[in-house]
Amino acid sequence: MVTRLPDSSPANAGKILTVALLALLALGxxxxxxxxxxxxxxxxPVARGAQLADTAGCFACHGRGDGEKRxxxxxxxxxxxxxxxxxxxxxxxxxxxxxxxxxxxxxAPAAEAERHKKLLxxxxxxKDRLQPDEIEAIAAWILAEGLKFSAEPAGKSEPATGPAPxxxxxxxxxxQLSRKLGCYQCHxxxxxxxxxxxxxxxxxxxxxxxQDFLKLTxxxxxxxxxxxxxxxxxxxxxxxxxxxxxxxxxxxxxxxMPGYRDQLTAPEKELLADFMLLLNKSxxxxxxxxxxxxxxxxxxxxx
Numbered sequence: 001m002v003t004r005l006p007d008s009s010p011a012n013a014g015k016i017l018t019v020a021l022l023a024l025l026a027l028g029x030x031x032x033x034x035x036x037x038x039x040x041x042x043x044x045p046v047a048r049g050a051q052l053a054d055t056a057g058c059f060a061c062h063g064r065g066d067g068e069k070r071x072x073x074x075x076x077x078x079x080x081x082x083x084x085x086x087x088x089x090x091x092x093x094x095x096x097x098x099x100x101x102x103x104x105x106x107x108a109p110a111a112e113a114e115r116h117k118k119l120l121x122x123x124x125x126x127k128d129r130l131q132p133d134e135i136e137a138i139a140a141w142i143l144a145e146g147l148k149f150s151a152e153p154a155g156k157s158e159p160a161t162g163p164a165p166x167x168x169x170x171x172x173x174x175x176q177l178s179r180k181l182g183c184y185q186c187h188x189x190x191x192x193x194x195x196x197x198x199x200x201x202x203x204x205x206x207x208x209x210x211q212d213f214l215k216l217t218x219x220x221x222x223x224x225x226x227x228x229x230x231x232x233x234x235x236x237x238x239x240x241x242x243x244x245x246x247x248x249x250x251x252x253x254x255x256x257m258p259g260y261r262d263q264l265t266a267p268e269k270e271l272l273a274d275f276m277l278l279l280n281k282s283x284x285x286x287x288x289x290x291x292x293x294x295x296x297x298x299x300x301x302x303x
Contacts, residue, residue: 041202042210044284047194049141052134056126061086073120081120090146095294097287100139104130140287143294144189150298164274171293172300174275177268186255190293191279200253201246208279220280225273229264232257 043051053059063070063086070086094100102109107125108116116122126135165173178184178191186205188194193207206212218224218236227235238246250256260269282289 039202041204042206042212043194044188044192044207044209045137045140045286046144046190046192046284046290047141047188047207048134049137049139050145050194052130053138053141056130056138058089058138061121061123062088064088071121075118075120084119086121089142090149095143095146095291095298097136097139097143097291100142100287101135104135104138136287140285140290143287143290144192144285147189147294147297148184150294164270166274168296170271170274170278172297174271174278175293175297177271178275181260181264181272183272186257190285190290191276192285195255198254199249200255201249205255208276209282209284210280213276213280220277222273222277225276226269228257229269229272230259230261232259 059068061070061072065088068088072084072086073081074084076082094103099109103123105125105127107123130138164170175190184191186195188205188207191208193204193209193212195205196203197205202212206216214220216234216237217228218234221236224234224236227233233250234246237243238250264272279285285293
């Protein structure tokens with residue numbers, strides 16, 4: 001019996017090298033594609049609406065808050081004009097999606113059209129410039145952002161007693177605690193994201209609503225969420241093959257999450273975890289759901 005030795009000819013060695021190089025190339029291309037897919041941004045309607053309001057020029061006439069007055073005049077008589085500042089998005093107390101959509105789409109609702117014509121600077125109609133879903137996104141942002149000015153942070157927390165809140169009760173309690181702790185300052189109103197963070201993996205601080213949150217918390221694992229609350233860092237996300245790269249991004253980003261381990265009681269941490277999981281289950285909040293939540297929070301505040 002004759003034993004054949006492996007072909008060590010230069011030609012065969014060249015084939016093996018070519019196959020190895022092609023495999024490495026494919027691996028590199030696959031890794032690059034995967035990296036780019038993972039870096040794709042994730043936006044809620046609220047975060048998208050904020051961007052659209054900026055690009056549509058809305059702030060030029062309405063400003064970004066009470067500190068930015070915007071000049072206008074209203075015709076009081078044929079030869080007489082009176083000073084009239086343009087309102088901010090939140091001066092009119094509009095909390096209905098349909099009303100906001102009507103203003104943005106048509107420049108003014110039919111009932112306001114004649115009065116609107118007396119303004120020197122009139123709001124343009126965006127019906128031919130923005131898609132219906134884009135207009136709804138702006139409405140969603142206006143409603144969510146308005147909570148900054150209308151919602152009152154909760155006072156000193158009392159120890160939780162009785163069963164854990166669920167459903168709308170959880171929405172109210174979780175919102176109050178999140179507002180008090182400044183969670184929305186970084187994660188966006190109602191955890192809908194959109195806050196920039198230079199040096200971070202995707203360039204922004206994730207909200208609580210989608211896949212970004214699930215990837216950072218081991219698919220919404222409760223103990224992982226509580227670890228984030230305690231330490232301001234992930235445990236599972238910083239382990240494994242990509243752990244070193246993850247740590248590099250966390251340590252290089254401008255905004256670092258604080259750890260609340262010594263700032264919150266155990267029931268408060270559990271409440272926050274429940275609230276985040278509820279928002280994540282709800283997904284990116286559309287304008288109509290934000291309208292409902294705004295009404296819910298206002299009712300709770302008045303009781």
